Amino acid sequence: MTDAASAQESLEVMLKDEIVRMYQEVADNPKGAFHFFHGREAAELFGYAPEWLDRAPAGAVASFAGVGNPHERSNLQPGEAVLDLGSGAGLDAIIAAWRVGPTGRVVGVDLNPAMCRKAQAHVAATGAKMACHEGRMEDIPLPDASVDVVISNGVVNLSFRKRRVVEEICRVLRPGGRISITDIVSAKQLSQSIVNDPKLWAS
């Protein structure tokens, strides 16, 4: 392994730890002050229907840390299979489960096994079902062509290997499947000091 590859790998390990720490903190301490909007305030800002937020478990709403509303254009239909990539505390998975109904299927993938358990509990509390797998978006733990739709909210930007993530999304989608993703993009190359700082990158 080259020095550059080794340095990249070390940075990715640190980044993974920081992502787990930061989003666990949002889930554990939803009243905390973060530099991003979160919880119901953020969900309302992005146009989530108030009736969804009233109906979803309070813990799922309070821990919401998305950057937009992937449901706005997902056009989910009853019976579809949906992957929520980076499912967090489960609010987007819950809404997806309501929209695809009992004949549909929602699968979550999250880096943090504790968040997976939390999301599954939140979904179960609504009477819906969701399987959540601990895993990395660069190696999605799902078979090829196994879902109709991939939704994701503020997650892909956290990866150093976005091309790999997009290839994985493409792999797990069935032919004719679609994505509805909200995420953060940057028009300019971020400075090396930001790239090398896991705290800033995870933000």
Add this chain to the structure above:
Amino acid sequence: MFRLLEETGFSRVRSAVVPRFRFRKESTQNEAEAYGVKAVMMTALKPV
């Protein structure tokens, strides 16, 4: 991201800015604006 989706073979790639996205802290928001950071919604299809 838009380019990556097209290069990976997705079709009908569309993106739109999330109009109400902003950081809570003014200093973070200012820095984000300096880098052209924004939230976007992307949709695309995997060809049949």
